[in-house]
Amino acid sequence: MNKILVLNHKMNMLYDDVYDYINQLNNISTDMNIIICPSYIYLTDFVNHSDWGIGSQNVYHEANGAYTGEISTTQLRSIGVEYSLLGHYERTKYFHESEVDTNQKLKACLEGNIIPIVCLQAQSNDDKKTLTNKLDTILEDIDHIEFIIFAYEPTDAIGQNKTLQIDQIEETCTFISEYLQNKYHTRPNILYGGSVTNDNINDILAIDTIAGTLIGEKSSNYQYVTNLIDQIEK
Ligand code: 13P
Numbered sequence: 001m002n003k004i005l006v007l008n009h010k011m012n013m014l015y016d017d018v019y020d021y022i023n024q025l026n027n028i029s030t031d032m033n034i035i036i037c038p039s040y041i042y043l044t045d046f047v048n049h050s051d052w053g054i055g056s057q058n059v060y061h062e063a064n065g066a067y068t069g070e071i072s073t074t075q076l077r078s079i080g081v082e083y084s085l086l087g088h089y090e091r092t093k094y095f096h097e098s099e100v101d102t103n104q105k106l107k108a109c110l111e112g113n114i115i116p117i118v119c120l121q122a123q124s125n126d127d128k129k130t131l132t133n134k135l136d137t138i139l140e141d142i143d144h145i146e147f148i149i150f151a152y153e154p155t156d157a158i159g160q161n162k163t164l165q166i167d168q169i170e171e172t173c174t175f176i177s178e179y180l181q182n183k184y185h186t187r188p189n190i191l192y193g194g195s196v197t198n199d200n201i202n203d204i205l206a207i208d209t210i211a212g213t214l215i216g217e218k219s220s221n222y223q224y225v226t227n228l229i230d231q232i233e234k
Pocket residue numbers: 008088153157158159160161193194195196214215216217218
């Protein structure tokens with residue numbers, strides 16, 4: 001499978017810049033599977049005009065009802081959104097979401113035909129037991145993982161210009177991969193996110209157990225993305 005590049009815009013971009021961005025990214029030529037996660041309010045524009053996969057940055061676990069301000073998997077599907085980020089670190093930090101919430105959202109995505117990109121939040125120095133406990137909670141009552149994309153995003157590397165050592169990324173992603181493979185007999189898709197830049201992206205993508213990377217708010221700048229792709233294609 002081609003490697004995946006997820007662009008998590010976070011709360012960035014104004015409407016005036018949306019079509020410039022979409023057109024610039026449509027001109028990119030690469031074998032990577034690009035998935036763009038813009039703000040909710042631009043999802044329809046992206047779905048209708050972008051050549052790349054489109055994901056939301058969050059979703060609510062109920063299908064419909066009196067949940068002011070929330071958006072469901074069925075609503076996302078109804079406009080053609082294919083992916084959703086779940087359990088991002090900033091959802092925990094600012095909105096107090098837990099792994100139990102991520103588990104509910106994950107079940108809603110699998111039922112609602114949205115491909116979940118499940119963020120595993122951990123400190124880079126968390127021990128293996130902590131990682132597996134978090135995974136077990138997120139995956140409670142989940143029988144299959146082939147439709148799930150996992151994202152290992154060490155919280156101390158997000159938005160910090162401080163990436164982990166390549167060895168450390170490889171060791172943790174390989175551990176997660178083996179753990180999930182033993183449990184589900186399926187090779188999982190695992191992305192790495194956290195201060196991925198021009199300088200380290202090729203080394204990260206070269207890791208066998210890594211299916212791709214996530215880029216944070218810098219990815220809302222099309223020049224940044226085109227430079228990154230140029231670096232990958234070199
Ligand atoms: P940065 O690329 O800014 O470190 O953010 C990573 C991230 O949060 C992707 O979801």
